[in-house]
Amino acid sequence: MKAIGIDIGSIATKLILLSDEGVVYRDSLSMPEKSEVVATKAIEKALKTTSLSRDKIDIVVATSRSGGDVSFADIKKGLYMCLFKGGLELFPDVKTIIDVGAENTTIITLDKQSQIKDFTVNDKCAAGGGVFLESIAKAMGLSLEEMAAEAMKTEKTIDIASTCTIFAEQEILSYAFEDPPPPRSEILAGLHESLASRVVGLSGKVGVIPPVLLCGGVSLNPAFVRSFKKLINMQVYLTDAPQYVVALGAAVLGRSHVQTLKKKHYAGSGN
Amino acid sequence: MPVAGIDIGSRTAKAVIMEGEKIISSHIGETILKGPEVGIAVLNESLKLAGLKIYDMECIIPTGYGRFQFTGGEKHISEISCHARGIHWYFPTVRTIMDIGGQDSKAIKCDSDGRLTNFILNSKCAGGTGRFLEVIADILEVPVDKLGELSLLSRQDISFSTVCVIFAKTEALNMLRDGVPKSDIVAGLHDSIAKVAASMLAQVTVEKDFSLTGGVAKNSGVVAKIKEKIGIDPLIAPDPQLIGAVGAALFALDRVRRRQTA
Numbered sequence: 060m061k062a063i064g065i066d067i068g069s070i071a072t073k074l075i076l077l078s079d080e081g082v083v084y085r086d087s088l089s090m091p092e093k094s095e096v097v098a099t100k101a102i103e104k105a106l107k108t109t110s111l112s113r114d115k116i117d118i119v120v121a122t123s124r125s126g127g128d129v130s131f132a133d134i135k136k137g138l139y140m141c142l143f144k145g146g147l148e149l150f151p152d153v154k155t156i157i158d159v160g161a162e163n164t165t166i167i168t169l170d171k172q173s174q175i176k177d178f179t180v181n182d183k184c185a186a187g188g189g190v191f192l193e194s195i196a197k198a199m200g201l202s203l204e205e206m207a208a209e210a211m212k213t214e215k216t217i218d219i220a221s222t223c224t225i226f227a228e229q230e231i232l233s234y235a236f237e238d239p240p241p242p243r244s245e246i247l248a249g250l251h252e253s254l255a256s257r258v259v260g261l262s263g264k265v266g267v268i269p270p271v272l273l274c275g276g277v278s279l280n281p282a283f284v285r286s287f288k289k290l291i292n293m294q295v296y297l298t299d300a301p302q303y304v305v306a307l308g309a310a311v312l313g314r315s316h317v318q319t320l321k322k323k324h325y326a327g328s329g330n
Numbered sequence: 331m332p333v334a335g336i337d338i339g340s341r342t343a344k345a346v347i348m349e350g351e352k353i354i355s356s357h358i359g360e361t362i363l364k365g366p367e368v369g370i371a372v373l374n375e376s377l378k379l380a381g382l383k384i385y386d387m388e389c390i391i392p393t394g395y396g397r398f399q400f401t402g403g404e405k406h407i408s409e410i411s412c413h414a415r416g417i418h419w420y421f422p423t424v425r426t427i428m429d430i431g432g433q434d435s436k437a438i439k440c441d442s443d444g445r446l447t448n449f450i451l452n453s454k455c456a457g458g459t460g461r462f463l464e465v466i467a468d469i470l471e472v473p474v475d476k477l478g479e480l481s482l483l484s485r486q487d488i489s490f491s492t493v494c495v496i497f498a499k500t501e502a503l504n505m506l507r508d509g510v511p512k513s514d515i516v517a518g519l520h521d522s523i524a525k526v527a528a529s530m531l532a533q534v535t536v537e538k539d540f541s542l543t544g545g546v547a548k549n550s551g552v553v554a555k556i557k558e559k560i561g562i563d564p565l566i567a568p569d570p571q572l573i574g575a576v577g578a579a580l581f582a583l584d585r586v587r588r589r590q591t592a
Contacts (some may be wrong), residue, residue, distance in 0.1 A: 183492045222454055
């Protein structure tokens with residue numbers, strides 16, 4: 060069995076190739092093209108790298124945040140289902156999944172039977188997504204890694220009053236006019252904390268149940284994770300490829316689909 | 331004796347010099363280039379234009395969110411009062427004002443004397459402010475002052491899914507990629523700003539006459555969309571971006587007159 064899961068995010072397109080042995084290939088592409096073009100390229104690249112032909116792939120499952128065309132896929136699944144299945148595949152006892160992506164934070168809580176209990180997403184304002192950190196890094200002429208490293212140098216944080224990314228950008232730059240200007244590390248630590256507090260605040264809307272899985276590309280950021288752990292104050296699972304959880308879930312859904320079809324097929328041939 | 335009003339906003343600072351009830355000169359400068367000194371810089375420019383010196387000024391009143399950084403004034407007055415005062419001077423019949431500035435927007439109500447009776451402001455989110463226009467204009471590589479004209483060429487209605495500037499940026503990029511004409515994107519952007527304005531106006535209830543102030547009121551596309559949404563033709567002053575500074579200068583004039591009669 061081989062299933063491909065594709066997650067068309069707001070910035071990057073992520074691909075997971077799942078076989079009976081587990082994940083055999085993963086890749087992330089971001090290019091200024093239409094989502095279906097990027098996804099098609101990602102599939103071609105995956106087949107080339109793993110020396111597989113398209114007919115060896117049982118199923119391609121796609122999920123898209125932008126509602127773009129996914130006609131290249133065999134089936135389409137919603138983001139929540141994919142995130143839910145991906146999180147559960149990694150940590151079978153997880154009760155809250157928090158995915159902090161480039162533009163959105165998505166949160167799912169699970170009940171005792173590990174079914175979806177509640178969910179929420181911030182999709183009105185960018186202040187709860189990674190783009191909040193990215194815009195400010197750009198304004199300060201730093202990379203995200205440099206910004207996080209600088210923030211990790213201190214335990215102190217300066218409160219960032221603005222929620223709006225556009226305003227926060229200016230607020231941070233305006234600290235340079237202060238005499239003397241506050242240490243840059245404390246401003247940056249405050250910045251990561253401000254994003255973490257909005258994510259934790261959003262999770263309060265659905266009621267967080269431990270253990271919590273923190274995933275999405277932003278959870279690769281150590282300064283964000285530090286603040287998140289401090290503010291949520293409960294057991295947090297992290298994973299080594301957090302940006303692929305949704306794509307993994309899509310592939311897992313594909314796997315189940317193929318297994319169901321096979322069962323039906325055998326049941327059918329038995330008659 | 332001449333007086334000055336200085337409106338130090340988030341993106342631009344404006345100075346107006348008045349003598350009697352006449353505007354004799356004005357100047358607009360960008361805040362970001364001059365930092366805290368911008369107030370005095372724009373005042374000096376307008377003094378130069380009027381052929382006056384700072385000691386010729388009988389009274390100077392600063393307003394706007396940067397007014398506390400300006401030390402040479404007699405009194406600080408909020409820009410909300412100044413907008414009401416300034417518009418009342420141009421159009422005494424106006425009771426509702428929508429001020430859309432560089433980084434915030436305000437819906438203002440005033441009485442028949444131009445006195446403030448109610449207002450609400452949006453200062454948490456850059457959506458629906460001038461910054462929204464600037465950011466998207468930058469992506470589209472269109473000068474901000476050409477947006478109005480360009481939007482008139484729009485043939486198709488487009489709407490942005492949120493008012494968040496950051497999200498709109500991604501959406502606009504995707505639209506460009508999909509070959510959507512810039513004129514349609516800009517018209518959609520204007521529609522978003524008008525939606526925010528209309529919802530703020532609904533909160534204070536619109537009463538005739540209605541005026542639009544602030545730099546965004548120079549954009550004919552936004553003006554048309556707001557008119558469409560609230561169903562009232564707005565009265566627009568000769569330079570709507572100067573209204574706050576004009577109001578401050580009028581308050582300065584009041585003080586001078588009170589001193590003369592006392």
